[in-house]
Amino acid sequence: xxxxxxxxxxxxxxxxxxxxxxxxxxxxxxxxxxxxxxxxxxxxxxxxxxxxxxxxxxxxxxxxxxxxxxxxxxxxxxxxxxxxxxxxxxxxxxxxxxxxxxxxxxxxxxxxxxxxxxxxxxxxxxxxxxxxxxxxxxxxxxxxxxxxxxxxxxxxxxxxxxxxxxxxxxxxxxxxxxxxxxxxxxxxxxxxxxxxxxxxxxxxxxxxxxxxxxxxxxxxxxxxxxxxxxxxxxxxxxxxxxxxxxxxxxxxxxxxxxxxxxxxxxxxxxxxxxxxxxxxxxxxxxxxxxxxxxxxxxxxxxxxxxxxxxxxxxxxxxxxxxxxxxxxxxxxxxxxxxxxxxxxxxxxxxxxxxxxxxxxxxxxxxxxxxxxxxxxxxxxxxxxxxxxxxxxxxxxxxxxxxxxxxxxxxxxxxxxxxxxxxxxxxxxxxxxxxxxxxxxxxxxxxxxxxxxxxxxxxxxxxxxxxxxxxxxxxxxxxxxxxxxxxxxxxxxxxxxxxxxxxxxxxxxxxxxxxxxxxxxxxxxxxxxxxxxxx
Numbered sequence: 340x341x342x343x344x345x346x347x348x349x350x351x352x353x354x355x356x357x358x359x360x361x362x363x364x365x366x367x368x369x370x371x372x373x374x375x376x377x378x379x380x381x382x383x384x385x386x387x388x389x390x391x392x393x394x395x396x397x398x399x400x401x402x403x404x405x406x407x408x409x410x411x412x413x414x415x416x417x418x419x420x421x422x423x424x425x426x427x428x429x430x431x432x433x434x435x436x437x438x439x440x441x442x443x444x445x446x447x448x449x450x451x452x453x454x455x456x457x458x459x460x461x462x463x464x465x466x467x468x469x470x471x472x473x474x475x476x477x478x479x480x481x482x483x484x485x486x487x488x489x490x491x492x493x494x495x496x497x498x499x500x501x502x503x504x505x506x507x508x509x510x511x512x513x514x515x516x517x518x519x520x521x522x523x524x525x526x527x528x529x530x531x532x533x534x535x536x537x538x539x540x541x542x543x544x545x546x547x548x549x550x551x552x553x554x555x556x557x558x559x560x561x562x563x564x565x566x567x568x569x570x571x572x573x574x575x576x577x578x579x580x581x582x583x584x585x586x587x588x589x590x591x592x593x594x595x596x597x598x599x600x601x602x603x604x605x606x607x608x609x610x611x612x613x614x615x616x617x618x619x620x621x622x623x624x625x626x627x628x629x630x631x632x633x634x635x636x637x638x639x640x641x642x643x644x645x646x647x648x649x650x651x652x653x654x655x656x657x658x659x660x661x662x663x664x665x666x667x668x669x670x671x672x673x674x675x676x677x678x679x680x681x682x683x684x685x686x687x688x689x690x691x692x693x694x695x696x697x698x699x700x701x702x703x704x705x706x707x708x709x710x711x712x713x714x715x716x717x718x719x720x721x722x723x724x725x726x727x728x729x730x731x732x733x734x735x736x737x738x739x740x741x742x743x744x745x746x747x748x749x750x751x752x753x754x755x756x757x758x759x760x761x762x763x764x765x766x767x768x769x770x771x772x773x774x775x776x777x778x779x780x781x782x783x784x785x786x787x788x789x790x791x792x793x794x795x796x797x798x799x800x801x802x803x804x805x806x807x808x809x810x811x812x813x814x815x816x817x818x819x820x821x822x823x824x825x826x827x828x829x830x831x832x833x834x835x836x837x838x839x840x841x842x843x844x845x846x847x848x849x850x851x852x853x854x855x856x857x858x859x860x861x862x863x864x865x866x867x868x869x870x871x872x873x
Contacts (some may be wrong), residue, residue, distance in 0.1 A: 340404040341542060344414055347399070349423035350453040350461055356566055358559065359427070360473065368473050369442055372556065374547070374563060375427040380417025380449050381470025381480070383532070385514025388412050389488070389829045390836060392495050395508045395538055400456055406509070415536045416511045417449070417469040421743070424452045428472035428476060432550030433616025434667055436651055442550060443616050444474025450542065461570075463542055464508070468534040481517045485821045485865065487533035488832055490627040492820070494537070496812040496839040497624055502602040503595070504624040505539040510832075512824075521864065531825055539623060541571045545664060546616035548671040557665045557674050564588075564672065571621060586670055586680070593621025593665055595692035600661045605702045606808060607633035607735045609654045611643040611869070613663045629869035632811050634856045635765055636728035636735040642814070644868045658695050665691055706739050707785070708803040710792035723781055730774055732765035734855040736811055743803040747786055747796065753779045756786075765855065808842040809853050814867065815853060815860035 341347065352380035353375070360376035362368070370376055405411055413419040420426065428445035435443075449472065450465040467490065468482025487510050513532040520527040521725060536699075551560040566581055568588050577584045599622045603610065610617070611629040618796045619625040631642025638655030646652050652660060669688050676684055700712040703721045728738065740764035757778065764770060789799070812835070820831040838849050846852075860866035 341400045341405060342402070344401075344405065344410055345421055347421060347423070348455050348483070349421075349425075350455045351423070351425045352453055352570060353429075353450075353463075353566075354425045354427055354452075356570075357563060360430075362473075365471065365473060367471070367475055367477075370430045370444070370473055371554065372559065374559070375429045375450075375472045377425070377427050378449060378472045379420075379426055379468055379470075382418050383416050383513035383515055383534070383678075386416035386418060386534075387512045387514065389484075389510045389512050389533065389824060390491065390832050391509040392491075392507055394495075394498075394840075395506045398456060398460070399454060399462065399508070399849040409786070411509070412511060415466070416534055417466050417510050420451070426451050428474055429547065430550060431544055431546035431616055432475065432553055433544070433546035433614050434549075434664070435614045435616070436646070436649070437663075437800065440614075440616075441553070442474065442512070443546060445472055446475040446478055447472070447480040448537070448542075460808060461540060462538050465537045465539075465542055466534050467537055468513075468532065479517070481532055482533040483517050483519055484512055484533040484824055487627070487825055488821050489630075489817050490535050490537075492817060492832065492835060492839065493627045493630060493631045493812050495836060496842070497608070499840050500602075500606050500808055500811070500842050502608065502624060503599045503622050504605060505537050505542070505619070508538050510535050538626070539619075541567075541619075541621055543567055543571065543620050544616050544625070545618040545620065545668040545671070547620075549615060549667060552671040552674060558672075561675055563709070564675065567620065582680075585675055586683055586687050589669065589672060589684070590690055592620055592622065592668065593688065593691040594694050596661050596665060597691050597698055598622060599624060600658050600695060601698035601702050603657055603701065604654075605706065605806065606811060607636075607654070608811075609633065609642055609652070610657065611641060611646070611652055613652045613657065613660045613664065615667050617814070618661075618664050618668075620668075631814055631869065633735045634638070634813065635732040636725075636738070638725075638729060642867075642869050643749075647868070659700075661695075662688075662691050662801065682715045702806070705802065705806045708743065708792075708794070708799040709788060710794055717788070720781075720784060723784075727774075727778055727781055731769035734765065736808060737853075737855055738763035739807040740804070740809050743800040743807070745782065745786070747789060749786070753782075753819070756782050760856070789829045805843055808841045809845065810838055810849070812839060812867065813856060814869075815856055815863075818863070818865040819858070821865065835848065 357374040360370050360373040365378050396406050426449050428449055430444045433443050434439055448465050448467045449469045454462045471480035491507040491510040494504055497504040511534050515528040515532045517532040518527050518529050568577055577587055609631045617626040629643040639653050641653040643649050669684055704712045741759045745756055820835050823831045838852050
């Protein structure tokens, strides 16, 4: 473990190998012929550590003592730079809600540099909420405590759930206030400010390539893509002189994106704002803004107030949106391939559909404990279940977790069969005769299918419990932690972080965090719908 932050080894390959902005003044502007702009974080008055993630600290070789030090707080609030840091914000564009938005860029994110640990892994350290950059447009580049806590907790919760994600090292309160209009309804207020240190092998997005193609800067497009393949996909060992190198890279991006979306659907995560600038080329969940967790199972639910009308980014549409976004990435690299490879590019894009379909089938088999997917019969079993889950308010997390407990003996009564599932329903009055008849019929079919899989009972339950979490970061839990944190009490943030480290374990002493959404949270701001305001 390191005893001093200055012992961190910085690589800063992105800055060293790609062209930067020649303008050094930090003013909002269009940035051309560059992948980044050098910019300094804005100092804050009274930084205070809210929480840090020990697992992230460990792979950066930072000891607990170092993470709790004043030096740590000063560096990761942006008040102090280490000698080898080269802070910068990157340039990218993107489609927002289906429309091309032009230049976007790191409007409130500043990369401190790339750290290489003892294992030779490269990790980019990024401060979110550290002040304006040339890409901030009309915004201030800052972040509030509520959104910072949500990002910090969810980054780590997703990792422990097994979902590909960027990570979070720390969240630090700034001691300053930031004015935000949470729902853009003309009611701005001052909120406590904060900064999150995000960590990932790379923060490169689809939009980094899109902006260069839109500007017809194909020389820099090729340079960025070659750098990305050599640096962020080194394990593929692609020969950049090969005619298929770019297609092989794109195929890998499609595969990783499909795997990520399957995991989202598995745990009931809804990103809320799947713009192309929020899509990682590494297939990592990135930018935790107005996200949410399915509580009652609803394919049409989105947590984003901005998307409340169209519901473009609703839970059930996430797989299709990921495909659409990949198509925009394909359009961005198309000029480097040429028309003669258009059919191959389309065929490569289509690998996403196959990867997602196969991944979804495996995921559902695992969630239901079926052993392996048996064609049409299992597809019918799955689609019938999805219809049942939507017919009444059913808590997704609790339902799948409790499904492992249903009795398998044929002489079990209907009442005994459903008993483990009862706590998953929000409105018991919805369980009328017609619905119960359908549910009992499905459970009997499910019983029969489980017996055919010929798995030992305990083994099946263990497998199901390994993919069906007991604990997820329900919005109301995050809001409770935020409420206390805004009063200067960070204990619940840290307690939630500890619970979410073991989402598949029973944790009998933490049952309260596995409870379904209480009625008071049904319509409360931060518990049901959120906005992009942070």
